[in-house]
Amino acid sequence: MSPSSHHRRSGRSEHCPRWRRRAEARPDDILDAAEACFLEEGYAGATVERIARGAGISKGAVYLYFESKEAMLVALIRRSVAKLAEAAAARLDAQGQDEDPVTALREAGGLFRAVLADPHMFAAPRIVLAEAGRFPQLAEIYRREVIDVAMPAAVRLIRRGQEQGVFRAVDPQVAARSLIGGVLVQALWRSVFARDDEPAPDPEAFIETHLDIVLNGLCERKAA
Amino acid sequence: MSPSSHHRRSGRSEHCPRWRRRAEARPDDILDAAEACFLEEGYAGATVERIARGAGISKGAVYLYFESKEAMLVALIRRSVAKLAEAAAARLDAQGQDEDPVTALREAGGLFRAVLADPHMFAAPRIVLAEAGRFPQLAEIYRREVIDVAMPAAVRLIRRGQEQGVFRAVDPQVAARSLIGGVLVQALWRSVFARDDEPAPDPEAFIETHLDIVLNGLCERKAA
Amino acid sequence: MSPSSHHRRSGRSEHCPRWRRRAEARPDDILDAAEACFLEEGYAGATVERIARGAGISKGAVYLYFESKEAMLVALIRRSVAKLAEAAAARLDAQGQDEDPVTALREAGGLFRAVLADPHMFAAPRIVLAEAGRFPQLAEIYRREVIDVAMPAAVRLIRRGQEQGVFRAVDPQVAARSLIGGVLVQALWRSVFARDDEPAPDPEAFIETHLDIVLNGLCERKAA
Amino acid sequence: MSPSSHHRRSGRSEHCPRWRRRAEARPDDILDAAEACFLEEGYAGATVERIARGAGISKGAVYLYFESKEAMLVALIRRSVAKLAEAAAARLDAQGQDEDPVTALREAGGLFRAVLADPHMFAAPRIVLAEAGRFPQLAEIYRREVIDVAMPAAVRLIRRGQEQGVFRAVDPQVAARSLIGGVLVQALWRSVFARDDEPAPDPEAFIETHLDIVLNGLCERKAA
DNA sequence: TATGAATGAGGATTCATTCAT
DNA sequence: CATGAATGAATCCTCATTCAT
Known part of the structure; x- marks a missing residue:
């Protein structure tokens, strides 16, 4: 279960262009959104679509960072x-x-x-x-x-x-x-x-x- | 599936047909099963089918006693x-x-x-x-x-x-x-x-x- | 398809006790109720339960007079x-x-x-x-x-x-x-x-x- | 099921991917199929699955274009x-x-x-x-x-x-x-x-x- | 990378029909 | 004859996941 390897708590600061920073921040943004959704509606009740929208990306993009909904939960x-x-x-x-x-x-x-x-x-x-x-x-x-x-x-x-x-x-x-x-x-x-x-x-x-x-x-x- | 073969609990009271006695116990049996399922899989994760089977009845019978899955939760x-x-x-x-x-x-x-x-x-x-x-x-x-x-x-x-x-x-x-x-x-x-x-x-x-x-x-x- | 043989347009008058007349009138009552339901909700939309209630009897009783919902439609x-x-x-x-x-x-x-x-x-x-x-x-x-x-x-x-x-x-x-x-x-x-x-x-x-x-x-x- | 293999009608207009053209034609195709189904089996008798198949798409896709079966009827x-x-x-x-x-x-x-x-x-x-x-x-x-x-x-x-x-x-x-x-x-x-x-x-x-x-x-x- | 259309398995709910009483 | 509890097939709708673009 590797998706957690994406967001190596990377300090998020140095000297890379902003869009790069955003890209690196993605997994964390997604997890933030997932957290909010899971809290409000439970795991089964939350939808990947809403999580994605909460993270400001599309449903499909979530799967670039996480294998599955369950992987998000674990991460x-x-x-x-x-x-x-x-x-x-x-x-x-x-x-x-x-x-x-x-x-x-x-x-x-x-x-x-x-x-x-x-x-x-x-x-x-x-x-x-x-x-x-x-x-x-x-x-x-x-x-x-x-x-x-x-x-x-x-x-x-x-x-x-x-x-x-x-x-x-x-x-x-x-x-x-x-x-x-x-x-x-x-x-x-x-x-x-x-x-x-x-x-x-x-x-x-x-x-x-x-x-x-x-x-x-x-x-x-x-x-x- | 003889309607009287499940769950003991029975013995509630006397001279009514076994079959109606069951009907009186049903809602409680169902809630017991629902409780177990909700605990194990959460509300959204639980299925009415499994709850029904847990109560020893069929999916459809649940709806004779509760308006909906949500009504079961509230009850x-x-x-x-x-x-x-x-x-x-x-x-x-x-x-x-x-x-x-x-x-x-x-x-x-x-x-x-x-x-x-x-x-x-x-x-x-x-x-x-x-x-x-x-x-x-x-x-x-x-x-x-x-x-x-x-x-x-x-x-x-x-x-x-x-x-x-x-x-x-x-x-x-x-x-x-x-x-x-x-x-x-x-x-x-x-x-x-x-x-x-x-x-x-x-x-x-x-x-x-x-x-x-x-x-x-x-x-x-x-x-x- | 015999259910239509029940209500032989029997004049509904002679000298039999009222409850007997009722029993004989049943099929016609049921068809009256069915007619109303089919008109209001269509064949597929009508339920046998509502038809039965409309005729003043129970769901099960309908099946004493008609083979099936479709038989009622034809009759x-x-x-x-x-x-x-x-x-x-x-x-x-x-x-x-x-x-x-x-x-x-x-x-x-x-x-x-x-x-x-x-x-x-x-x-x-x-x-x-x-x-x-x-x-x-x-x-x-x-x-x-x-x-x-x-x-x-x-x-x-x-x-x-x-x-x-x-x-x-x-x-x-x-x-x-x-x-x-x-x-x-x-x-x-x-x-x-x-x-x-x-x-x-x-x-x-x-x-x-x-x-x-x-x-x-x-x-x-x-x-x- | 290649998404472009069904219904001709196409040719609507030019330089967009074939696949998006289809998407534009979809609602109309669906309504055509719905029309046929509703005519043949009535609203209640028609199934979304059959309508979808009639339009050459899957059940779920229908709901990308219409909120509900009823919405299709109204449309x-x-x-x-x-x-x-x-x-x-x-x-x-x-x-x-x-x-x-x-x-x-x-x-x-x-x-x-x-x-x-x-x-x-x-x-x-x-x-x-x-x-x-x-x-x-x-x-x-x-x-x-x-x-x-x-x-x-x-x-x-x-x-x-x-x-x-x-x-x-x-x-x-x-x-x-x-x-x-x-x-x-x-x-x-x-x-x-x-x-x-x-x-x-x-x-x-x-x-x-x-x-x-x-x-x-x-x-x-x-x-x- | 990113999108969102498409899929289809899965689940809540309804209802014709049966059957024990 | 009559009842209504029980069944389970059938149906609407959702949503995780895939994939062409």
Whole structure:
């Protein structure tokens, strides 16, 4: 499945004529359009024609860049996963590795904030959720590249905190999910139920408070 | 295909011909099959033929009970919402209304447990998530009948706890989502990423721990 | 094709209990309903269910009286043809056979009037017209039982008039069609284009005038 | 199936690829096929597949040119109406406007002849008759664009003749229908009952004689 | 590369007909 | 006789994919 090799995240900047840049940007444009369509109408409900129009090209041209509709779906998830990994890596680089667990987890809030702020970043999980039944490979990708990386990292941090006596002795798997859960709810909420008349708390504040609650809940009582 | 040979469920009641009893069970059988298909292949990906076969009847018979495929989707969500409401009502009846907030919220774990235990109960939210883009009415139903009932109730409880000085002063909306979030993650996890070689913590224990963390995180430190 | 044997035009009067009369009337009721449906929606567009409801019975019951939907169509045309023949015969009996042609043709106006007055009588030709492509047998029936009887009769009369020097020497086939044509237009008009705001001339007057024009046109000029 | 191998008709114009020329001819080819199918099997009885095959294209291609089967029906009627209007306009241009009524009406025979000669031209009225029950809009189109134009014109001519003392004082509406009626009968006859062994009088002669009869019937007797 | 006409398999829906009751 | 649930063939329409230009 090679179509993902087309859009090598090519920096999109240098000194080539604009039309060339456009041509290189095509696959990404197409995936952007596909993302929007898949979100709005689901994979089966989206049509290649609409995706093409959304990318400003013709139906036939899509097939110059992707083998099939399904290939677009897979490429889309891959791209999102890569972006997520990039963002995560950047954050990890930015912060010292061996800080204390509470600070580290609180820092993770930055990543959460990024995910909540960028609809593109959260599009993929939503699509995976919706299409996992029909395309188990998507769940597989996500699991392998995101879950199996992020969960152990979180679990490790929590475990370290427990070893240091900062965190109470609860199942770190559960704790990790308690952390993620809040973000997930917020994200799904925003993309499904958000209503104009009742604005959700803004992401910054939400993350702040959610982390506060869960981390506080993890901490050993100073005195019971 | 003798019309009485499929699905047990039967035994509903007595002296009517077996054949009419079946007719009474049909719509529910169909919705069961539809639920399974929608979960596995999404609304657009599911075919009426497969749903019908899943219910043990012919394509045409489906249309004796539902106007259209879309009507099945809506009926499915309504049924799930009704069941949820029923379960919630039962729980509310079972427990005193004016208990202290901590106990009340902990009791709510029973509802969470029920949701996590019954795949039927959680199927609907997953479908709503997946199809909300194309069927905003589904989100509307869910919002009106579930969210707009459950969230205020949770928020009220939390606020009461805050007024009693038991809970810290955090945004109750966020706290409610922190609570729900864990359950949501667990449920989605189970239906999308669950893998045999790494069994998720069992629902009972998960709920127990999650509630413990979040409620603990909500509580005022006895001493800071 | 036996279903037409059920309704032997049985006078529908004697001394049998009402429910029996109903049962005997069934086939006719069904054909009435079928006629209405075929007129409104065409043969293919009409559904057996609606025909049955129109006759006040259930879909299944229709098949107790008619082999198939097509059989109903054929029976319907046969019945109409029979009625027409009956009406025509009655008229012929009522008038002397060997009158002069002008009077005889003018008397034929009575039949025209009957056809225009009774929508049932004109329903069949309209249906035959619409469905002749798919059911050539209908055209065949109509041709054999109506056209091939009426046209020669008209032609004979006209020819006699010509022999007597009353009518001019025009092709009697054409003359016959000129006569019929007016009636046909009027009938089709009424059933297709009639509009409330522009009432068609009433049938009586229309027939009167039409016959007057055509017969006058047939007559030899007393002086050229 | 090479896209250029069907139907000649071609030659429309020059320097564009053969393949695009076809595309321009398509809608008309499709309507031709639809006309034939609707005539033979009625609107409901005709299948898009057969229409497509009749036009030498595939089912799906039909939908590149028409929104739906119904749209084809409407387009078909419109096309026929336009052709009729064109033919009528051409005739009106060819003859002086203010001739004497008898001549003018006799000239109208040319139009009648054209209608009877071209099966395409008469197909539409037949279809309208058959489907008016289900598609009143068809009758509406026909009424607005044909009837409401032709009838008043005929009535005007007849009235003028009456004012000039050439025609007798009969209802001009009826006279107009007497005129049209003959043509209608002949046309319906030909398309429904025509039989090889008994050829109808040829259109030319038929029109000639019919006009002769009716106009003669309209004329004032020189001497009674 | 890019276009969009063409294809045809696939899916929702209807409805004549059957048959258990 | 009568009912109406059930069937499945038939039909309209969509859309992923191909391909001539």
